[in-house]
Amino acid sequence: MFRRIIVAAATVVAVGSAYGAADAPSGYTKCAQPAATCTMSGTHQAAMGKSGVFGYATLTGSFVCQLSTFPSAPSNSTWCSYDPATASSSSSVASSVASSVASSSVASSVASSSVASSVASSSVASSVASSSSALLPPQNVVVPPLAFEDTHITVVWEKPTSYSTVTGYRIYANGVLKGTTSNISWPVGITNQQLYYDITGLTANTAYSIVVRSIDASGAESANSNTVSQTTTATPTVINVTASPYSAVGDGSTVNTIAIQKAINACPVGGKVLIPSGTFKSGALYLKSDCTYQIDGVLLGSDAAADYEFGNNRFPIYGTTGFGSVKYPDNYKALINTCGGYSDWTARTGYAANNLCVGMKNIRITGSGSVQGSSGSSADSANSGYYLSTLAHNQRAAQGGDNATGDPARADLLSLTGINGLYVANVKFSLPPDHMLFIARSSNITIANINANSWPSASSKGIHNGDGIDLSTAYADALTTSGPVGLLPTNAYIFGSTFDNGDDCINLNAGTSLPGTIAATPVNGVRVFNNYTLHGHGGVVLGSFTAAGFKNISITENTFNGTEIALRFKTGTNRGGGIATLGAGDFGVKARDNKVNAITDRAVVVMSSYADSTFADAPTPGIFHDIDIANLTGSVASGAYAIETSGSGGTAKNSASGAEHYNLKFTNVNITGGKGFTIYNLKGAATNTLFSNVTSSAGTFVYSSSLLTSANFVGCSPTPTGK
Template identity: 30%
Template structure:
């Protein structure tokens, strides 16, 4: 059964390509048996005038690799593990997770990114990476990559355009004026302070920096988010309100494309969506916000912006269910944007979703923190009908899916582009409906997804795939590997056609073809204290709607969860083990054909 994954190729600057072709190697290193990293690259727009982020693929044989060392112009910068301790909000939680694994149950992940800091502006650097074995020996150099830092950008400080930053005054016009005045390659800066704002509209070739100590706070008034925001799909009937940050045409029926947008900084984007119940203390003793979990019957008592927007829509004559499901603002919505970098900031309290990327190309999310639990529908990041994504070094504590992929709904989705080519690694998932989620909008297919070297403690599910009998499309060519999971609440892995969203508006033509999940590989994953179901497969064999080509290799479960499989065919379970069931058999298999089991403990009945 073939599997393939296409790593998103970063857009390189012509000068960097020229330098890479003309620089000559002046040194060599001994070639130990250890394999060097592959495909060293700078992700899309992952650099500025002072730093450059590098990522690479680990070797196929990586069992004896304990670290990676990064060299710039032949000089050692340091190791990836120590570097991530400084730059990744996920890394302290990952370390704590393994400190608690005193029995050595869990698969150990590898860290394969590095942020080179303190660099000179407008300067080319040549980087290589070496694998480091458990014996301390290094591999040969990886293939080199050359990247030039950017020039120092012209800064457009929003305070110079009249922004107060006092948390009370409405700063929308001042911030928008700074954005509109910004010249290509510039930086719009929100310095320390709290900037209350309604909808903001970005343009191409711009960086927005929310500085440390700064908060972009969403206005609580519905009228500050224009109703001419966007429609989700070309065949959708509802025009949704604008988000807090937008790269969208002002007329949602028009087409407008953008490119080269960066949203960065150590500050916070706060959607002001819901009332805050309290702070909770996490496993590291750190406070995390806990927003009131609401729905379309409780939004008036629980909501802030969410309440105002639903009430506004109801006053216009929309029913409560549709108003709640369609008329709340997300934090960020970008459409038809080529080359996007999100880096460093913290996301809190969206009225609806977190970061939405619609028909985008080459999007990177790195070193960000998402604290949206338990805001209803408070996803982390979503991609729809997009191509090329990297999601790494992020902390997710969300009120819905953490990383979600969508591809359109129903019969007309076949006219859309698929959602394809994503790489998700070195993230920590704390709360959320799923670590990595495909669906429920599967119409144009979700494909070529690699999720690896991630850690989770407390999500509802690990890999969550959901669709319906009338959605069409599905997900295929997905790999979920080399990860450690603890305390799943519902399913460690789920593939279902039985998904129902009570807030969804069925404003599309139903497909006569059911969704399908096929050619999915789960390998080298440990799941501790799994509750609910370990593996849940729900096809519809009575109507010839099967999932197929699932491969589970070297996956171990502890806890009471069982495998419940129906409507699956032509799939393999190899070296899959369960503990904690006593004499009871954890396998419940019905309506399935062509399943192969190798060294499964305990074996199916």
């Protein structure tokens, strides 16, 4: 939907909000008929519009809804209305809408129209455009990949370029207000501004035009954002796993692997497999493309190692010709998989692991239920303080115990590989044998409103290796020794979710060492926002697999509460990569408006001490650059650093020349508590490597005087000291 600027009889105004053809704007009185005289006393704000476009004019006395009143407005068969309140030059409708449109990206897109051009040159329009009090609309409103079904559409957006007075957003679909967002409230009084909304109650197979508007504390609205158009899906054919001939039993003890797999195999394109209320125990399951898997009950993993095929390979290219000489360790298949299967599903014969699978597409995993990887957990005798799920204990024992073969054999809870189009929303995940959601070689991904918990309450360190999400590399049609074929950007959205994990919470990895460098599948385009992390080694983590690099990573409005490290960048000098090659319009990492509370280790760490002894060295060191962090606030524990950068030697040591991090910017960082800042193995001129208004209430601020100077630090406290 476009916005139009028109000239009314008395003043220049902006076409405002999207309303139905027969509806007056909110707060307006509708005239009886288009040709009727609307009688007013004094000066009022009048509106005329059709097809979701309204024009406004400041008029005095009676008026008739005709084009003579509203030049260039929609035809005079449209409705007119007027604001009973006396209008003025600061009218809440005329002023807030007109001034917002003047700076709107949408308004600028129609600036070339004859009407817009004539107004743009008017003195009134000029004064409106220069208004400093205008609310700007949100930016880049999109529907994330597959974030729509027959009755709902999820939209996400970015904040306006200026947002100090923005308190929330209103979401409109086909001109109708569908919802208002403000802040997400987390425990201990922490909030984040919500940047997504799920529009529910929609009609199947119907087109919707959606816009979002910023609002301020008074309730005033901005102009429209860009318009995003989305059609809901048709009502799907539903296959209930309890129905005949599948007949799965949700009693918590019957093993339903064959029954549920039979239902999956029967899912038609665009169909849905439903796991209803109840607890459905199962071994390894293998998903089909173009289907939705709705889990409203509990999908419970069997504790028997034999119920999961062995021979999965998280990085199957490693060890093959041209990619490396050392094979990546095998492990068991997950409870939910996209690679592998049988030629005879009923007899479970003719199995092929198919670890190099590609071509999976359009998979949705949704529902109000949970995926629980095992019946329980207990202490890991080999790793003090950590726990393992019952299944993990059994899988490790079946492959030789806690050794180089047995421990890596533990399965992931979900192994989702080779997918172009993945949507996982609202489901709870717990008790994985190893990682929780391992998403490899995939693109166009949405992870929304999940709860990923690998921290049994009795443990002191959580499930060993129990990452929340591992998002690894990106989709390609094929990987060759000369590079990927048909490589896609990652294009992933991770938002609105809670993580409480025994290892990293949200981990991005781009392959490691020489094999990862040759594969050349960078993590490109990931938005991480409105998430909440508790226990975990890192809240949002890049690495330690960094070989192909990262770019266009946005980390916004997340809260890290009690996490060891909030933002964790880790690589090794022989792992390669760090940040991918940046082209025009690309950026490395931008982190904005994140909050930390009681961080136990470091709020931010950038390090290159994670050496890889397994694979051949990458041709260049792993280093980080082009990281831009702003508006980070909160607290760290007494023994924690606010920011630390270091090299391969660890804390306060530098790597060899040429392996330093560079182009890191920190702006408006305000941390209470802790030990302050220790900045080593970081270089760059002050134009590109800069600490501006970076403060801590405690500790010291030290940096390597051989790599940086006082010019790299502006408005910092404590006073930075070179060493």
